[in-house]
């Protein structure tokens with residue numbers, strides 16, 4: 001079942017590197033993803049897809065690229081589809 | 093290889109010998125790329141030394157005797173060896189298995205120990221059995237107050253919980269008190285209010301070579317020693333085949349080419365913890381700068 005959620009990552013980021021990782025992972029899992037905000041300590045991203053795939057997305061991103069460190073992460077279900085979904089849309 | 097420069101790895105404690113094997117004849121082994129020598133001197137005093145470039149004993153290293161093993165460190169440990177409350181219970185049966193040497197990173201071994209999904213495939217009819225292949229959801233976290241990784245609420249169907257015993261759902265708790273020590277607490281089949289403890293101490297010899305020692309603190313007065321030893325031996329030899337065939341042998345801290353699922357939560361949390369600690373020894377990113 002398709003779900004829409006916002007995932008928050010807190011930690012120490014090279015935002016460009018983390019966003020590239022997010023894009024790569026969303027594409028691999030065929031998820032639609034849109035980044036809401038990206039700073040050195042917090043990254044917020046909307047994703048839509050099957051719950052299992054959202055789990056896999058959050059899990060992989062919780063480790064992330066080698067130059068970023070995620071200290072905490074959580075996911076909130078949202079009713080809205082990701083805005084600016086076109087930006088990082090992938091899959092069918 | 094030569095002694096690692098990884099401070100985080102150097103500052104940890106490592107089990108390097110079973111106490112019963114520490115005698116008057118000095119024995120040479122290797123830890124983190126550094127040759128060391130240990131033995132019992134006059135007055136029964138146990139010592140561990142680095143072996144210098146000329147092959148002679150060099151600097152004396154700190155030692156501890158804990159859990160039937162001799163422990164040492166090449167650095168300056170910032171904490172004591174982890175405490176295991178169960179080891180203080182007098183009615184426990186201590187089973188010290190034999191060392192098993194494996195061509196892989198010790199961290200891969202920890203990861204394998206934490207993984208339940210492989211039970212039915214790698215340990216069929218012992219720790220798992222098809223069609224019971226699902227890993228029910230569990231929790232895993234870095235406990236920052238004690239700086240350990242724990243996985244709780246783990247359950248799995250096991251066809252043989254103890255040597256020659258019946259099958260059923262087992263309740264497991266995993267604990268990683270230091271990067272090269274991993275253990276599990278298992279609800280004891282013969283007294284359900286207590287937990288059996290199965291630990292694995294890893295001596296990282298080189299980045300991609302280690303040896304592991306299973307040590308168990310059990311509530312079990314029925315099984316024969318030989319049955320218990322054989323049971324562990326069979327399991328670890330099965331694990332050796334898969335860990336030695338994993339590529340890369342070193343543990344990747346970045347899941348670039350992998351697709352972890354919920355069942356891999358422990359592995360992801362373990363890697364995140366290593367990354368946070370800044371450990372490089374035995375990781376695929378060893379040569380690269382960490383955060």
Ligand SMILES: [Fe+2]
Nearest residue numbers: 204214215331
């Ligand atoms: Fe195994």
